[in-house]
Amino acid sequence: RAPLLLCCVLLLAWEAAWAQLRYSVPEELPKGSFVGDVAKDLGLQMAVMRLIDRGRTQYFSLYGKTGHLVTAERIDREQLCWQLEKCVLRCEMIVEGEMQVYDIEVEITDINDNAPSFREAEMQVRMSELTALGSRFPLRDAQDPDSGTNSLQSYELSGDEHFSLAVQADHGGDRRPELVLAKALDREEAAFHELVLKARDGGEPPLTGTARIRVVVLDANDNAPVFSAAEYTVRVPEDVPVGSALVIVTATDRDEGINGHVKYSFHKISDKASELFHLDDDTGEISLKKEIDFEEISIHELEIQAHDGGELSDTTKVVITVTDVNDNTPELTITSQRSEISEDAPSGTVVALLHVQDRDSGANGQVRCSLDAGVPFRLQSSRGSYYSVVTTRQLDREDVSEYNLTVRAVDGGSPPLWSSTVLTLRVLDVNDNAPVFSEASYSARLPENNAAGALVLTVRATDADSGQNARVRYRLGEGRVRGVPLSSYFLVDAETGIITLKEALDFEDTRSYTLFVEARDGGGLVAHCKVELEVLDVNDNAPEI
Structure with missing residues (x-):
């Protein structure tokens, strides 16, 4: 059966104008059944795709390598879309x-x-032997959770010539079976009639x-109960306490004694409503026995039957409208986020994509989002309930190296409910700072005849950047003294900036030296400083006659 159903999958046209895809599959397909080729339908190649997780049940999975959308579990349409004409599941x-x-x-x-089913496999209808021909008695209708032609279509009655069947369609299109008396009853002839x-x-x-x-078949009871209204309507907030009385239905019967004693019962009620509401069979009071939720079901329609001791009855409709209260906090989720950004990224760069929603309605479901003040970022409405966090200017890592941005979502309820999330963003360095020497000019005095390796002085430069961009290396500039390169006399350590002698200096030969030292960072930016060195005389020459 599963392969046959899989072959019946219908692919609907997709509409790129709204970046939307539509597919159609029958219910009850096995897990992993093919739904559609998302990558092909969107014309995407070598793209990384994923379904957005909202923290709720995922009915579909997306194979990232093939772009195929498949079922994540067996789907029961009647369970997911009870009483809905069209069952559509959405994902992003x-x-x-x-x-x-x-x-x-x-x-x-x-x-x-x-298959169609009745809430009760056996029904009992009590009627007077004086009931007029053509009288109609509403029967409990069957329920079929399927839709369209697969739903309930017809009824058949068999078993006795005294009765026929009529089927009425209500305003909602539901077929309501009624038992019609076709032949006069005689309790003395037959006290019971068995029908199917x-x-x-x-x-x-x-x-x-x-x-x-x-x-x-009963003895004569010629007055049926009559409700005071054909329909009762009531509006209740979703936070009404359990046990509260919602409405009282009232029916009167002109008979006396047992024939005038009215009892109340649910005539038509959904399984969900039967879990929520209690009917007092003596008073007609409908009370709440379980919390109601506007976001789950906002309108409940019940049918109440009043029957007297002779089992004549009347029915009425009760419509309970649930009104919204602000009981849902806005849901703020991070759909996509950068963890780091270069400090030279242009203004308007998107760093995060957020989604916000509130299950409440009206003002309670209207959400405003805001971002920390005093930061170079702003919120920008993206599409529907999506917001982008974008930069308002270029960033400066040397000023702020990391941001923790708090996004806050507040609904329009009274009092308002809110939620927040924090985005952490690290600013990456670019080489926008050259090295800087601690002094623009250095000077030193050194006696002549010092041995090779003697310390002259140390130059030092720093760079405000980080990492490789902040690593400084030193080099001696080009220059000559008496035709000899300075590098023959002096050595600069590339890592430390320490200047040492390569050979002894001679005061009588050269009394001063001017050196130029270059500092270069890992990104290629440079700085220079000047070093003035004075050679001091020592008494190393005897007088000559």
Whole structure:
């Protein structure tokens, strides 16, 4: 079955104008089933792509090497999109390096994997033997979570000539079975009638579900309960405490005694609503038994039945609208981020891409983002709920070598809720500072006849850059004395700047020297200084007659 379903995958047209892809796959495919070739459809080659993780269940995976989008698990359409006509799952993909986000929509199409079913396999309908021909009695309808033609299509009744079946369509298009009395009842002739109600869907082949109906014939009860309103509506905030009374439905019956005693029950209610609401069968009070969430379901529709002791009944509709309160903090996530930036990066360079969302609605879901003041960065609205953090000028590593930027998201609730995240950005050095000597000019005095290797003096230069750009090496400049290169007399240590003699000096030969020393950093920037050396005389010559 899985290979057959896989062959039925339909690829929909993709729309590059909005950087959006759309695909369609049937539900219940095995994990790893092919959805679409994202790289091919976007025309991307040798790109690094990944799906953006929002911390929620991921229903799809993206193979980075092939660009194929596949299912990450078996998908049940009825579980994910209950009561939705169209089931669309969305994810976002980012192409690293481009900081471009693409929306991907995958429609999950229905297969006929659910048979119609009744909440109760057996029903009991009690009616008076004086019930008029043509009277109708609403029956519990069947539920089929599938959609379209795979959903519930028809009902069939069998078992007794006293009854026929009518099917009514309500405003929402749901088919509602009704039991119709076709032949007069006689309790003395038959106190019970056994029927079978079959529900059928439109799948190929069709699936069916059945419920047994037992009709109990009663003595005459000629007044049915009547609700005070055909529909009750109530609005409640989502933070209403558990146990609170939401609404009271009221029905009256003109009969007396047991035939006029009204009891209340849920006639039509979803599984989710049955977990949230409690109905007092004596008072008609509907109360809350579990917390409600506007972001999950905002409207609940219930049908309440009032039946008297003779089992005549009336139904009413209750619409409970859940209103939003500010109970969700803005979610601020880093989609992509640089960890370092060169200090000569131009103004407007993007250093991070952020996504912000708030599950609340209205003002409670409107989010404002802000960045620390006094930093050379600003927030720029990128697309939808995305923000870019960009530079406002060139940076200076020698001024600030690392930034810790706090981005804050605040919603419009009262009081507002907020969240924040910190971006750490290291500034990389460029060689924009030349070495600087501690003195522009050095001088020294040295007696003649010192041995080779004697210390003359030490020159020192520093560089404000870092790493290789700050490494300084020294070199003796070109020059001659009496036709002899200075390098024959002096030696400069390239690492330390220490100047030493290569041979002894002779006062009677040369009384002073002028040296030029060059300091060069690892990036090629240079500085120069002058060194004046005076040779001192010693008594090393006897008088000549």
